[in-house]
Amino acid sequence: MRSGNNMKRLLIVGFIAGLVMAIANFIFDISGIYESVSLLPQVLPMNMQFLAAHNIIFSIMWGIIWIGLYAFFYDYVPNKGVKKGIIYGLIIWIIYVPRLILITSAYGETAVTWSIIFSFRDFISICLIYGPLIGYFYRK
Numbered sequence: 001m002r003s004g005n006n007m008k009r010l011l012i013v014g015f016i017a018g019l020v021m022a023i024a025n026f027i028f029d030i031s032g033i034y035e036s037v038s039l040l041p042q043v044l045p046m047n048m049q050f051l052a053a054h055n056i057i058f059s060i061m062w063g064i065i066w067i068g069l070y071a072f073f074y075d076y077v078p079n080k081g082v083k084k085g086i087i088y089g090l091i092i093w094i095i096y097v098p099r100l101i102l103i104t105s106a107y108g109e110t111a112v113t114w115s116i117i118f119s120f121r122d123f124i125s126i127c128l129i130y131g132p133l134i135g136y137f138y139r140k
Contacts, residue, residue: 009138010067017133018063022055024125029055033117059125066092067134074140085135089127097122 029051070077070088077088097119104115 006071010071011064013134013137014064014067015060016137017067017130018060019056020133021063021125021130022059024129025059025121026052026055028121028124063130066130067138070134070138071140074138082132082135085131085133085138086127087131088134089131092131093123093126096126 030048070085073088077084077091079087100118100122101115104111104118
């Protein structure tokens, strides 16, 4: 029973942290900051409902995956509590962002400037929102 409760707790914490991360990403996506660094406006090939659903689904999915990895590497991440979560969020960001920059830079010069904003958005959502949340809510 003990491992079942731990799995349930992992899913709940990953779901909550992923949902908050999705809300932050959605607000950042509709803020208009992409147009401020580019000559071409960002044309979203989708409506706002689809963008919100996309952010929610993928952020919750990655939130649950990352909390599973956090539980696995819990003893190896230094510090305690929220600081441990921030360090783990920074580790995820360092691994995740170069992949994102390589993928978006393949689409041309406008996407390269957008990749800088993507990395900034992901720093805020992963390091400053997701990391502290899992550090606060998840206890071994």
